[in-house]
Amino acid sequence: MSPARGRSPACPVGPGRSRVRSTTGAGIALLALCFGALVAGCTTQEDPVDRPEGAVALVQNQPTSVGDVTVVASNIREGSAAISVVGGAEGSAAQGGRVALGEAATFGDLTFEVVDIVLAQDRSGEPGSDTSTVWILPE
Amino acid sequence: MRTRGQARTVTVGGDRGSGTLEYLGIVVVAALLVVAAVTAVVRTDVGETVACQLRSIASQAGTCGAPEVPTTYGDAGDGPAAGAPGAGGDSGGDAGEEPPAGVHYVNASDPPEVDPERVQTALDDLRDALDGGFWGVRGGDLADARDAVSALNGAEVDALIAGMTDDELAHWISQMEDGWLFGGWDREDRRELWEVFASKASKETLDRLAGLTDELEPRFDGVGGDSARDNPQSPANSGEYGEIPHQLVVDGIAPGDVSQGQIGDCWFIASLMAIAQADPSVIEDAITVNDNGTYTVRLYDDGREVEVTVTPEMVLDGGNPAFVRSPAGEDGHELWPMVMEKALALHWGDFHAIEGDSPGLGLELVTGVPSERRSLDDAGGAGSLADYLAEGGAVTLATFTESDDNPDIYHLDPSSGGLASNHAYYVSAVDVENGTVTVTNPWGAGWPTVTMTYGEFEDSFSSIYFNEVAR
Numbered sequence: 136m137s138p139a140r141g142r143s144p145a146c147p148v149g150p151g152r153s154r155v156r157s158t159t160g161a162g163i164a165l166l167a168l169c170f171g172a173l174v175a176g177c178t179t180q181e182d183p184v185d186r187p188e189g190a191v192a193l194v195q196n197q198p199t200s201v202g203d204v205t206v207v208a209s210n211i212r213e214g215s216a217a218i219s220v221v222g223g224a225e226g227s228a229a230q231g232g233r234v235a236l237g238e239a240a241t242f243g244d245l246t247f248e249v250v251d252i253v254l255a256q257d258r259s260g261e262p263g264s265d266t267s268t269v270w271i272l273p274e
Numbered sequence: 275m276r277t278r279g280q281a282r283t284v285t286v287g288g289d290r291g292s293g294t295l296e297y298l299g300i301v302v303v304a305a306l307l308v309v310a311a312v313t314a315v316v317r318t319d320v321g322e323t324v325a326c327q328l329r330s331i332a333s334q335a336g337t338c339g340a341p342e343v344p345t346t347y348g349d350a351g352d353g354p355a356a357g358a359p360g361a362g363g364d365s366g367g368d369a370g371e372e373p374p375a376g377v378h379y380v381n382a383s384d385p386p387e388v389d390p391e392r393v394q395t396a397l398d399d400l401r402d403a404l405d406g407g408f409w410g411v412r413g414g415d416l417a418d419a420r421d422a423v424s425a426l427n428g429a430e431v432d433a434l435i436a437g438m439t440d441d442e443l444a445h446w447i448s449q450m451e452d453g454w455l456f457g458g459w460d461r462e463d464r465r466e467l468w469e470v471f472a473s474k475a476s477k478e479t480l481d482r483l484a485g486l487t488d489e490l491e492p493r494f495d496g497v498g499g500d501s502a503r504d505n506p507q508s509p510a511n512s513g514e515y516g517e518i519p520h521q522l523v524v525d526g527i528a529p530g531d532v533s534q535g536q537i538g539d540c541w542f543i544a545s546l547m548a549i550a551q552a553d554p555s556v557i558e559d560a561i562t563v564n565d566n567g568t569y570t571v572r573l574y575d576d577g578r579e580v581e582v583t584v585t586p587e588m589v590l591d592g593g594n595p596a597f598v599r600s601p602a603g604e605d606g607h608e609l610w611p612m613v614m615e616k617a618l619a620l621h622w623g624d625f626h627a628i629e630g631d632s633p634g635l636g637l638e639l640v641t642g643v644p645s646e647r648r649s650l651d652d653a654g655g656a657g658s659l660a661d662y663l664a665e666g667g668a669v670t671l672a673t674f675t676e677s678d679d680n681p682d683i684y685h686l687d688p689s690s691g692g693l694a695s696n697h698a699y700y701v702s703a704v705d706v707e708n709g710t711v712t713v714t715n716p717w718g719a720g721w722p723t724v725t726m727t728y729g730e731f732e733d734s735f736s737s738i739y740f741n742e743v744a745r
Binding site: 194197199217218220228230266 | 534539591594685689697717
């Protein structure tokens with residue numbers, strides 16, 4: 136097996152995304168810092184956004200393994216998303232529902248809380264192009 | 275106006291004999307200076323470097339003959355793995371020896387016999403072609419190099435590459451990408467050479483070459499775009515190439531073999547499933563198994579047939595396929611969906627390139643038959659749709675982008691009969707008697723199909739694509 140190929144130094148402020156959570160003073164400071172780095176030549180890596188340890192990203196319509204189950208976030212909106220879960224120890228049928236930001240839910244073998252939602256800026260492209268993301272924290 | 279004859283008459287005038295001698299001396303000295311300058315340029319590659327830099331300024335690309343910095347691939351990402359051919363650096367020895375036992379793909383056949391003389395001749399021809407001289411390595415030289423390789427069998431290709439140093443390989447690749455002024459090859463020409471290697475060489479040889487170029491194994495570190503950047507669990511950051519136990523096909527090709535993974539290629543996966551339902555032989559015929567354990571896939575690019583050879587190594591995350599998946603049985607994973615997906619990624623450049631596109635194009639890429647996009651109002655009714663499927667056609671669909679105004683079916687969760695926005699589906703069944711249409715989600719096994727009345731069907735999708743599959 137071969138390790139993953141390295142990522143090139145990246146521009147810290149990625150276009151095509153907007154955050155749902157309110158922007159704080161610290162956020163503004165971070166943006167200013169990132170803008171400075173951008174001007175300096177995009178030589179720094181983006182600082183990770185502060186999310187709980189163990190949070191899992193669900194990109195819209197992309198089945199993602201979380202433990203024994205497969206989870207998909209779909210129809211993502213500002214403040215909520217449809218979360219669907221399939222599989223698990225009993226191979227249970229798909230279950231799911233709309234979950235709001237900050238809420239907890241249990242579907243099948245998975246209990247989780249939605250801790251963040253990041254909407255893609257351009258959501259009008261071809262199927263598969265919308266990279267809006269829901270972050271969940273499994274229990 | 276003076277003719278040439280008149281000029282010659284004047285020049286040979288008696289008073290100017292000494293002047294002619296002086297002139298001749300100047301010409302000789304100038305010629306000597308030119309020869310010295312040319313020699314210096316050839317020995318120092320100044321001309322080549324200047325030309326390359328000029329082109330690099332224009333194209334914002336290229337390495338100008340400097341060794342490529344290999345992306346991390348292989349054991350340490352800094353050249354061939356220990357024990358790999360060429361790991362000894364600048365040995366540059368003969369290639370007429372028996373190839374090393376080597377590392378082969380799991381399903382590779384026994385390697386063919388090696389003719390040392392053929393290998394040595396090919397290596398000599400190759401080195402001659404890559405020498406270039408003053409004019410550098412031109413297109414014709416690169417074609418000669420490719421011809422030298424093409425004439426060899428798989429084991430001989432392994433022996434040839436084992437006889438080349440890393441510097442020689444890097445020089446070859448850099449000349450393909452950054453040859454002398456107006457030289458080099460475009461990606462299509464380079465891919466033609468890589469096809470020769472990929473369809474013949476062992477894993478050991480291909481691993482070594484893949485450490486020097488991205489055109490053998492498609493990159494995946496751009497998958498997810500910016501959204502993956504701060505997600506350490508994204509396959510873009512945690513994936514790795516590896517070979518899992520597999521069979522190309524288990525119990526025939528069927529839509530149920532396919533489940534979308536962590537990549538935005540629902541449009542292609544839905545198309546694969548629709549074609550597998552319409553005529554599995556189209557996919558069976560599209561994949562050729564090579565003796566070295568790799569797979570050559572026939573795709574269509576604007577109706578033009580192209581062949582893309584992929585290794586059986588897939589992007590894995592935690593030991594499982596990261597992108598398209600198939601059920602794992604006693605014979606391992608059914609590999610054909612992964613082979614098709616990887617071939618498209620390689621043809622288009624990398625895995626990120628296949629994120630987001632039209633499910634009509636997905637059908638065309640595999641069948642070579644143009645898809646017809648129609649208005650949902652013009653889809654012809656349940657009877658017409660059923661006839662189209664019964665005659666071997668494939669039908670794919672695109673859903674609306676996310677909006678509060680979407681039909682009610684978008685407000686249901688996909689686990690309970692709802693549709694996902696900005697997604698692709700295919701028509702898997704039509705019940706004419708009851709007037710219903712069933713569509714299937716490319717998420718695959720475990721996810722419910724969605725059955726709706728034909729009226730709901732007409733209102734629920736933004737686009738519908740028809741493809742006859744067979745010409």
